Amino acid sequence: MATRTLPKTDVVIVGGGWTGLTAAYELAHAGQRCVVLERGQNRHTATSFAGPEEHDELKYALRHGHMQDLKKETLTFRNNRDQQALPMRRLGSFLPGTGLGGAGIHWNGQIWRPLPSDLEMRSHYEDRYGSQFIPDDLTIQDWGVTYDELEPHLDFFERICGAAGYAGNLNGETRAGGNVFEGQRSADYPNPAMKQPISNTLFGKAAEKLGYNPFPMPSANVTQAYENPYGAQLHPCTYCGFCERFGCGYFAKADPIICVYDRIKDHDNFEIRFEAQVLRVEKSEDGQTATGVTYLGEDGVEVFQPADTVCLNAYGLWNVHLMLVSDLGKPYDPATRTGVVGRNYAYQTVAAVDAFFDSDVITNPFMGAGALGVVVDDFNGDNFDHAELGFLGGGYIACKQYNGRPISYQPTPEGTPAWGGDWKRAVRENYNHHGDLVIHGSSVSTHENYLDLDPTWTDAYGRPLLRMTFNFPDNDRKMGDYVMNRAVEIAQEMDNVTSVSSVNMAAKGKDYSIVPYQTTHNAGGAVMGTDPTTSVVNRFGQMWDHHNVFVFGACLFPQNPGYNPTGPLMGLAYWTLDHMKTDYLSNPRPLMDA
């Protein structure tokens, strides 16, 4: 029981990352008194992330200086229901954030939109390939919101970030040099695309030779002085190479502190409390609504913060955890395939291709940035004919140069030993002559990949840990191989390349592992939709069971498209906030009939 009860606020927001701070900005300006509860500490871009101290590979990239402390909260993991799930004792596969700005501080800044067909995945594939095409074990479904509905919101988030890129579909006009497969844009990117290093340029040339459509990766590493719609000032990126896993002290990577927090922190309707660990959402006696949240304050005392509206912005996984420990929504049970909370957990299917150049190509890999890449989208989504392929979904292929940080960046050709004199020579000889290709693939949902509560282990607050059951579906193993082989062909076509090697994280026979980093793109678990038996929230992000609880983040995705999630999930956030402001708050009620 909470030992202290505070005065009621209009809106309580759990989490101070991209979605939480944005919700606070928009709702505070709509006249709502907002309290943000952030479990981590206060920090500021200018003072907390300044070089050269921030440029400490060991502290931030390897020892996870900005990330969540697993001693306090973690999850358990297993590949399938026959195993016992065991705690994720060390960070690895994904790196959730903590503290002001959340993971939005140490993200790369690759800013994507979903394809129109991604948002209507089930009906799109059925329409194009027939209703027999989708295997029974897949639980993919439509999002309940269309690309055209999201477009203004996707566009607005790109403006908030000062995104740099080149439109491939501007008001219906296809433009070579941009992504010709993308949905129609109402405006071009606010800033010009990034400069590309030699390896990415050679990749683009090879891709073009093969008849593909390369374009610069859309980037929230800003390319010129820029003011966003909230009035935040951003500066041009220095290509410093300490981007992913680091905060940007140059005001060049769009993050929630510079872009949002600084523009709202002094507003009368805004308050944020740090080191405020939300333990659970409280419900009214009839169970129909939430009454607020209970959190553990800085002083270790449990505090109840009553509120008219509760926003869950704690990152996808932890939103699901909060729902489960608070008994919000019906938990998913894979045995009966009923219930919804935890259903359709999905990840990202990643493969990598290494191209090694001769000594004529000097890549200077340390001149990098989080979203510095040239991309081919010809094998993403349904941009290619799947009729004969035996899988659905796809991924983008990018040649990227994020960093040459020497502990982690040690590309060596296949067959190089892991240590010793030959290893040492190979590291030295290849460091400056390497092209780094990634295949960033979609992840379908199935009956067997899901989240629930662990029966054995607890967090530092005594709550059962979240339990993740996940393995790569066969569909995605095939998809990963197929797209990776296209990437290998491009790599072999690149000038000055002497050898190519590849690895598919989802190769046949290889179980998903929690150990090596893949992506922090955990999706699903509290999915959106138009049917309460297969979704936790309706198409506006509002819980079916508790109309004053709104949910944000990639947990809404019914399956994960082949893109990084923040563009899509922020598009959804603005979509939800728009409906809250214009429709819900003046007349709180379920926005859709169950």
Add this chain to the structure above:
Amino acid sequence: MTLVYHSINGEISMHHRFSRRAVLLSMGGAALSASMPVRHAFAQMDAEPWAFLTDDEARWLAAIADIFIPEDDHPSASQAGVVDYIDMQLATGYGQGQGLYLQGPFPEGTPEQGWQLPVTPAELIRNGIAAAREETDLATLPDTDRLTWVEAFSKREDPIGDAPAQTFFGELLSLTKEGYFADPIYLGNHDYAGWRMVGFPGAHAYFTERVGDNAPTKQPPMGIAHGQLGHRAPRPISQEG
């Protein structure tokens, strides 16, 4: 002096033993003593204890680290301060289990489930070295036999002490590579050995003008505390017990 340096020292727990005075002796024959820069004040260094390691452990680590990263045109691991690095890492956050969830029970897992040991990395390394030394003390083997021993160990399936041999081995290899390439504020990568080897210019990074070039970078490396912190030489490691 930088903040970073202070905070590293500040984190060292107070329980370390005061190791006896290290005696300067070469590790692999004359090569190391010849390559030791003369400008360092060894007298002062000798008095400095290890933060975590015993002399025996340090000797063992130097032996294995120099198999992982042997001397060639560029320094070996121990010449670059990797043992000093490991010592500091084991004494501070990482070694002491910072960010590591250690609530039991501890059933055995699959490799995909990652670290499931009931110990901190410092305990893993300490116990592992003790168990390995009980079988054969790597540091006392002739140079030519060390490589064979490490090769065999890298494929070992039997546990070492209480720990899976591969976990212990993997941790040692990671620590060695980290020490060779991490910023010198962590006491390895002495004189930017690792960074010079690959051509990494370091922590001061502004490349807006040069990013599209296809040309070598001439810039010498600069670490976080460049010019502010007198990088000290790796501690000399005695080969005699």
